[in-house]
Amino acid sequence: MDLKDLYRDVILDHNKNPRNFGKLEPCDTSADGHNPLCGDRLTLTLRLEGDTVSDVRFEGKGCAISTASASLMTEAIKGLDERAITALSDVVHRTLTSSTEAAVPEGLGKLAALSGVREYPARVKCASLCWHTLAAALAHRGGSAAVSTE
Amino acid sequence: MSLTEQPLPVYDVERVRRDFPILATTVRGKRLAFLDTAASSQRPAPVIEAIVHYERHLHANVHRGVYELSQKATDAFEAARERVRGFLNARSTREVIFTRGTTESINLVAQSWGRSLRPGDEILISWMEHHANIVPWQMACERSGAVLRVIPIDRRGELDLAAFHRLLSPKTRLVAITQISNSLGTVVPIDEIITAARRNGSLVLVDGAQAVAHQRVDVQALDCDFYAFSSHKLYGPTGMGVLWARESVLAGMPPWQGGGDMIRTVSFEKTTYNELPYRFEAGTPNISGAVGLAAAIDYLESLGIDRVHAHEQALLRYATDALRAIPGLQIIGEAANKAGVISFTLEQVHPHDLGTILDTEGVAVRAGHHCAMPVMDFFGVPATARASFGCYTNREDVDQLIGALHRALEVFG
Numbered sequence: 119m120d121l122k123d124l125y126r127d128v129i130l131d132h133n134k135n136p137r138n139f140g141k142l143e144p145c146d147t148s149a150d151g152h153n154p155l156c157g158d159r160l161t162l163t164l165r166l167e168g169d170t171v172s173d174v175r176f177e178g179k180g181c182a183i184s185t186a187s188a189s190l191m192t193e194a195i196k197g198l199d200e201r202a203i204t205a206l207s208d209v210v211h212r213t214l215t216s217s218t219e220a221a222v223p224e225g226l227g228k229l230a231a232l233s234g235v236r237e238y239p240a241r242v243k244c245a246s247l248c249w250h251t252l253a254a255a256l257a258h259r260g261g262s263a264a265v266s267t268e
Numbered sequence: 269m270s271l272t273e274q275p276l277p278v279y280d281v282e283r284v285r286r287d288f289p290i291l292a293t294t295v296r297g298k299r300l301a302f303l304d305t306a307a308s309s310q311r312p313a314p315v316i317e318a319i320v321h322y323e324r325h326l327h328a329n330v331h332r333g334v335y336e337l338s339q340k341a342t343d344a345f346e347a348a349r350e351r352v353r354g355f356l357n358a359r360s361t362r363e364v365i366f367t368r369g370t371t372e373s374i375n376l377v378a379q380s381w382g383r384s385l386r387p388g389d390e391i392l393i394s395w396m397e398h399h400a401n402i403v404p405w406q407m408a409c410e411r412s413g414a415v416l417r418v419i420p421i422d423r424r425g426e427l428d429l430a431a432f433h434r435l436l437s438p439k440t441r442l443v444a445i446t447q448i449s450n451s452l453g454t455v456v457p458i459d460e461i462i463t464a465a466r467r468n469g470s471l472v473l474v475d476g477a478q479a480v481a482h483q484r485v486d487v488q489a490l491d492c493d494f495y496a497f498s499s500h501k502l503y504g505p506t507g508m509g510v511l512w513a514r515e516s517v518l519a520g521m522p523p524w525q526g527g528g529d530m531i532r533t534v535s536f537e538k539t540t541y542n543e544l545p546y547r548f549e550a551g552t553p554n555i556s557g558a559v560g561l562a563a564a565i566d567y568l569e570s571l572g573i574d575r576v577h578a579h580e581q582a583l584l585r586y587a588t589d590a591l592r593a594i595p596g597l598q599i600i601g602e603a604a605n606k607a608g609v610i611s612f613t614l615e616q617v618h619p620h621d622l623g624t625i626l627d628t629e630g631v632a633v634r635a636g637h638h639c640a641m642p643v644m645d646f647f648g649v650p651a652t653a654r655a656s657f658g659c660y661t662n663r664e665d666v667d668q669l670i671g672a673l674h675r676a677l678e679v680f681g
């Protein structure tokens with residue numbers, strides 16, 4: 119196993135220079151995510167047009183995997199409607215929890231850079247925190263929500 | 269050292285390592301550098317063999333059967349109690365209660381002795397306690413209306429003793445304090461604390477989880493009232509621990525859990541309780557755990573606790589110097605008197621990433637909050653990486669850690 123499978127250049131880059139970092143004010147919905155085990159925290163703010171995410175930002179503190187995952191997610195979901203987001207989120211979860219022998223599912227685009235995480239079960243929570251937070255934000259539209267991975 | 273004193277033979281860590289079968293395993297194809305002894309130590313062959321021998325030849329329930337095997341198991345179990353008594357220099361085996369570990373020992377005190385707490389009473393703990401020595405007291409305070417007070421620490425990770433003396437008051441019923449901090453490595457001056465607390469009329473509970481395997485403990489010399497530790501941090505098996513308590517204090521405490529073994533007679537009208545220490549040991553105990561713990565104490569004493577201590581202190585200095593030379597590395601916890609525990613952060617790399625990178629290099633360290641979230645908050649970090657040493661840790665382990673840290677810097681460079 120090589121470290122570079124986990125810490126691919128895309129991940130290191132998004133960790134160092136997170137995209138869509140910050141807060142949207144005003145926003146249509148937001149959520150806080152917290153992973154108590156490692157102390158990772160992130161806040162998502164979203165603007166919606168109907169069912170479609172027109173803009174999204176994230177803010178927070180976490181490890182490289184959680185930061186890069188959130189950064190990649192914000193890029194991937196902009197312009198997607200809720201159905202497309204749910205479908206993408208499913209593929210991401212399947213990828214993170216699939217066996218290391220299985221082929222990486224199709225349709226991930228840049229998010230495929232996270233597939234190395236499945237070799238490190240203890241780190242799956244880091245990569246999935248932003249997706250749980252996103253689901254909470256969409257479910258509590260108009261308000262603010264909080265999720266914890268515990 | 270006086271001239272007549274014999275110099276000790278060199279501590280042969282390589283020979284000690286050969287006693288620990290697990291150290292020969294490889295991780296991800298790399299030599300294992302096990303640096304997480306503070307979380308749980310490994311077990312030497314004599315401990316493993318003592319447990320196997322018990323399971324193969326001696327097992328039956330204790331204190332029950334009249335048949336030979338039950339008697340043998342009872343003898344082994346009670347011999348383990350005597351072994352622990354000697355190890356702690358306790359006055360009597362009536363003061364030695366077997367538990368599941370430090371956590372259960374503290375909960376026992378909080379729930380049994382804690383029933384005597386009244387509104388306005390105060391429990392004093394420190395900022396560097398493990399959650400196991402925080403939460404049971406919060407729960408006891410919630411039940412009773414007592415108040416939890418916290419002794420602050422300073423930036424080096426030392427206890428603020430002046431604040432301790434100020435916080436001590438006629439309301440202080442108990443001071444519950446760790447002997448060595450598991451997250452910072454600080455050796456707490458518990459002698460001073462115990463003396464002041466006793467003069468004040470307060471009881472003292474010492475959380476010895478991080479101490480027993482690394483320095484000599486004498487509960488009579490300490491003069492505390494409760495002393496808690498876990499077997500698995502002392503080269504013994506998991507699921508096993510000890511609460512030592514001063515007999516006069518124990519005698520006034522109500523039973524905790526009810527069941528078999530802790531009773532003398534049971535009828536639906538009235539149940540009478542067993543004598544000490546059995547009154548606090550309801551149900552079938554962890555017999556093989558006790559046997560393993562006794563073997564672990566034998567093992568540690570065969571190495572010589574003082575020599576193990578000296579070995580770990582030398583490693584602590586070696587590792588501290590090596591770590592300080594790494595750019596961006598900050599040691600969290602720089603008390604003057606420390607045990608073989610080093611928490612650190614690396615500016616460029618989150619502790620969680622660090623844990624993973626070190627793992628791929630065969631280095632087992634703990635990355636996280638170490639069940640001491642208030643300590644993490646105090647230092648303003650979400651987590652730290654922590655390397656900790658035991659009797660089998662050698663310089664190669666430390667060198668492998670240093671190499672892996674350089675690798676982490678390369679990846680994140």
Ligand SMILES: Cc1ncc(COP(=O)(O)O)c(C=O)c1O
Nearest residue numbers: 369370371398400450477478498
């Ligand atoms: C200082 C301290 N207290 C208490 C505990 C809890 O011990 P156990 O989990 O064995 O009950 C630990 C273990 O991490 C510890 O380091």
